[in-house]
Amino acid sequence: MTGEKKSVLILGGGLAGLTAAKRLADRGFEVRLLEKRDIFGGKVSSWKDEEGDWIESGTHCFFGAYDVLYDLLREIGSYHAVLWKDHRLTYTMSGGKDFTFNTWNLPSPLHLLPAIINNGYFTFGQMAAFSRSLIPLALQQRAYPPTQDHLTFAEWAEKKRFGSHLMDRMFRPMSLALKFIPPEEISAKIILDVTETFYRVPDASRMGFLKGAPSEYIHRPLVEHSRGKGAEFRTGASVEELLFDGTEIKGVQLTNGEILTADYYLAALPIHNLNRVLPEALKRHDRFFSDLDRLQGVPVISVQLWYDREITPVDNVLFSPDGVIPVYANLARTTPDYDTLRGEPFRGGSRLEFCVAPAAPLMQKMNDEIVAQVDRSVRDCYPASSAGAKILKSTVVRIPRSVYAPLPGMEQYRPTQQTPVGNLFLAGGFSQQLYYDSMGGAVMSANLAAEGVMKAAGVVEG
Numbered sequence: 276m277t278g279e280k281k282s283v284l285i286l287g288g289g290l291a292g293l294t295a296a297k298r299l300a301d302r303g304f305e306v307r308l309l310e311k312r313d314i315f316g317g318k319v320s321s322w323k324d325e326e327g328d329w330i331e332s333g334t335h336c337f338f339g340a341y342d343v344l345y346d347l348l349r350e351i352g353s354y355h356a357v358l359w360k361d362h363r364l365t366y367t368m369s370g371g372k373d374f375t376f377n378t379w380n381l382p383s384p385l386h387l388l389p390a391i392i393n394n395g396y397f398t399f400g401q402m403a404a405f406s407r408s409l410i411p412l413a414l415q416q417r418a419y420p421p422t423q424d425h426l427t428f429a430e431w432a433e434k435k436r437f438g439s440h441l442m443d444r445m446f447r448p449m450s451l452a453l454k455f456i457p458p459e460e461i462s463a464k465i466i467l468d469v470t471e472t473f474y475r476v477p478d479a480s481r482m483g484f485l486k487g488a489p490s491e492y493i494h495r496p497l498v499e500h501s502r503g504k505g506a507e508f509r510t511g512a513s514v515e516e517l518l519f520d521g522t523e524i525k526g527v528q529l530t531n532g533e534i535l536t537a538d539y540y541l542a543a544l545p546i547h548n549l550n551r552v553l554p555e556a557l558k559r560h561d562r563f564f565s566d567l568d569r570l571q572g573v574p575v576i577s578v579q580l581w582y583d584r585e586i587t588p589v590d591n592v593l594f595s596p597d598g599v600i601p602v603y604a605n606l607a608r609t610t611p612d613y614d615t616l617r618g619e620p621f622r623g624g625s626r627l628e629f630c631v632a633p634a635a636p637l638m639q640k641m642n643d644e645i646v647a648q649v650d651r652s653v654r655d656c657y658p659a660s661s662a663g664a665k666i667l668k669s670t671v672v673r674i675p676r677s678v679y680a681p682l683p684g685m686e687q688y689r690p691t692q693q694t695p696v697g698n699l700f701l702a703g704g705f706s707q708q709l710y711y712d713s714m715g716g717a718v719m720s721a722n723l724a725a726e727g728v729m730k731a732a733g734v735v736e737g
């Protein structure tokens with residue numbers, strides 16, 4: 276950047292805020308980032324508990340589709356830490372039954388053939404009925420899902436008549452795994468978008484896991500990189516309110532009363548926190564801001580159970596339509612750095628991590644009750660390997676408002692990164708970009724918001 280350095284204040288140190296900080300520090304901006312917690316990472320944060328084991332806010336799978344995330348990881352020298360798993364999705368069910376969607380190494384859409392003709396569970400007739408329902412998707416491709424945003428996925432499926440079996444066994448856990456809400460609530464657009472991407476891009480549905488903690492392989496390298504370029508990072512700095520003078524943002528007030536100012540402001544907060552820091556004057560100024568109240572976060576619970584024996588050897592993501600564990604993984608297999616119990620190597624056992632959803636009915640329950648329900652689901656899916664197994668340790672993390680809920684009709688309220696106020700920009704999984712509220716979405720939103728700041732500052736052409 277030539278001339279005087281322009282300053283940017285970034286609110287929120289999740290993946291979106293940290294990415295925006297890097298992008299802007301790399302382009303010569305004077306960057307300060309404020310994070311209210313004492314750790315970075317937000318919904319993908321990780322920390323060590325008092326016994327020396329890593330705990331995460333939740334299991335994080337890396338979809339092959341997230342190119343922007345992998346570009347970022349390559350830039351900070353962390354791409355090596357993504358461990359790609361076999362390209363297959365396994366569903367585990369009551370009574371120890373399971374089925375697997377495999378793929379072949381063929382051009383799209385032939386790569387999906389084994390999933391359709393040889394999954395060992397759904398009949399060819401059921402898969403053919405489902406394939407027929409996707410004809411509009413095949414013909415119109417990315418143009419089709421947005422036309423279905425007025426329906427829930429369950430309503431869309433009802434119209435297409437591909438049967439309740441496929442819906443309950445395959446799509447219910449998929450919907451709960453993606454956004455922690457069931458097919459009766461999620462917009463059809465989301466499932467159709469994901470299906471279209473999986474269909475069009477052969478590697479999009481391949482899953483990876485990080486070798487260890489996101490704080491080690493993503494957040495720390497990002498912060499160190501940006502610090503090297505002069506960026507400042509503050510933890511324990513909670514924003515109370517954006518100060519708006521009727522035309523532009525004049526500053527940010529922290530909960531301790533401090534006021535900070537900059538040329539540009541980039542809010543990378545979860546939607547409910549953003550709504551809290553936007554002043555009423557800004558909401559009255561433009562519907563762009565008042566409409567944000569319509570977006571709400573979904574509750575989810577993350578549970579980890581250490582069993583004294585191997586429950587499943589699968590080194591990959593697992594889904595289950597039965598019980599309360601729609602998506603989970605054996606971290607002792609998928610995530611080598613996590614193969615510990617009380618800080619010591621944990622050989623021969625299983626360390627399972629589950630996203631528990633729908634979580635609303637369980638949110639107020641005691642930890643023991645939640646663990647007991649998850650354990651029942653495990654024993655139901657693995658009657659043989661769990662017989663006599665003991666739980667050696669358990670952890671429960673509740674997130675009352677996690678990703679935004681992509682309900683029907685909500686797409687129109689997802690904001691762009693550029694706002695009607697010239698020096699205010701938004702980033703975060705809820706803002707408009709391809710990948711919804713995900714790690715890929717957080718990075719893409721940050722790239723777009725940082726680009727907006729650069730254009731406003733004349734660093735790149737508008």
Ligand SMILES: Cc1cc2nc3c(=O)[nH]c(=O)nc-3n(C[C@H](O)[C@H](O)[C@H](O)COP(=O)(O)OP(=O)(O)OC[C@H]3O[C@@H](n4cnc5c(N)ncnc54)[C@H](O)[C@@H]3O)c2cc1C
Pocket residue numbers: 286287288289290291292309310311312315316317318319332333334335336337338512513514515543544545548552575576577630674677678702703704705711712713714715716717
């Ligand atoms: C259990 C779980 C499992 C998930 N699994 C996956 C997965 O497998 N794959 C995937 O791609 N995505 C997954 N996600 C989604 C992914 O974690 C998020 O989409 C992504 O991390 C969002 O990043 P963000 O930066 O937009 O928001 P956040 O991570 O929410 O970051 C916002 C930051 O702002 C801070 N903040 C809030 N209020 C203030 C304030 N007033 N002042 C200062 N700072 C503030 C917060 O503390 C936080 O650090 C999962 C999410 C959860 C909860």
